[in-house]
Amino acid sequence: MHQFEISRIIPIKFGGIDASFTNSSLWMVLTVVAVSALLLLGSKRIVPSRLQSVGEMIYEFISNMVRDTMGDEGRKFFPFILTLFCFILGANMLGLFALPVLLHPFTVTSHIIVTFALAALVWVGATVYGFYKHGLGYLKLFAPSGTPPVMLPLLVPIEIISYLSRPVSLSVRLFANMMAGHTMLKVFATFVVALGWAGIIPLAVMVGFTGLEVLIAFLQAFVFAILSCMYINDALHPSH
Numbered sequence: 001m002h003q004f005e006i007s008r009i010i011p012i013k014f015g016g017i018d019a020s021f022t023n024s025s026l027w028m029v030l031t032v033v034a035v036s037a038l039l040l041l042g043s044k045r046i047v048p049s050r051l052q053s054v055g056e057m058i059y060e061f062i063s064n065m066v067r068d069t070m071g072d073e074g075r076k077f078f079p080f081i082l083t084l085f086c087f088i089l090g091a092n093m094l095g096l097f098a099l100p101v102l103l104h105p106f107t108v109t110s111h112i113i114v115t116f117a118l119a120a121l122v123w124v125g126a127t128v129y130g131f132y133k134h135g136l137g138y139l140k141l142f143a144p145s146g147t148p149p150v151m152l153p154l155l156v157p158i159e160i161i162s163y164l165s166r167p168v169s170l171s172v173r174l175f176a177n178m179m180a181g182h183t184m185l186k187v188f189a190t191f192v193v194a195l196g197w198a199g200i201i202p203l204a205v206m207v208g209f210t211g212l213e214v215l216i217a218f219l220q221a222f223v224f225a226i227l228s229c230m231y232i233n234d235a236l237h238p239s240h
Helices: 024-043 050-070 073-095 112-143 150-162 166-236
Strands: 009-010
Touching: 009 024, 024 050, 024 073, 050 073, 050 166, 073 112, 073 166, 112 150, 112 166, 150 166
Parallel strands: none
Antiparallel strands: none
């Protein structure tokens, strides 16, 4: 299961801090380059190409998501949500389809430290913006309008626990799906190699699971992005 192992490519140390450039770092860079190429190079032609059409579909898809979940006030966060969605989707897809002959496949989103860092960025950013915009009025988020006063002692602790668990649930959902799916594909690939000609059955199953993994890769990027929109919407409208 080498695709889940972190290995140093360029050892770098500052005192007792290990800041080495690893295979995880490499695949993050490759993801950024691939996504940038898709969105930038694909938009330079007057007559839309297939590549440009894909980029425009992603742009319109995220634009509609931001408008539907946050309204016009949330348009300022569109670049952030677009970047987040494209990075996660790109990392998921590269880890699934990278050619093992050229590079060992590595899915950075199958590591909890990466997904938690992304989730923490969203959660901390939304929290800071919520207090910046509303001050202590942001605490209305924990006591929704219209709640009977007698229910507040029970509801407020539940809302606080739910709020604090957001980065954990957001990160674990993406990490667990990516790691489980890639582990399953690796197991079936081992069967194909070990069984020789008899491996045609696990090969067919593996092809079907690969199609399912493509769908899951997109869905997990979508879920991460739309939940991020909802968390930022709470910072925009805490009393709703």
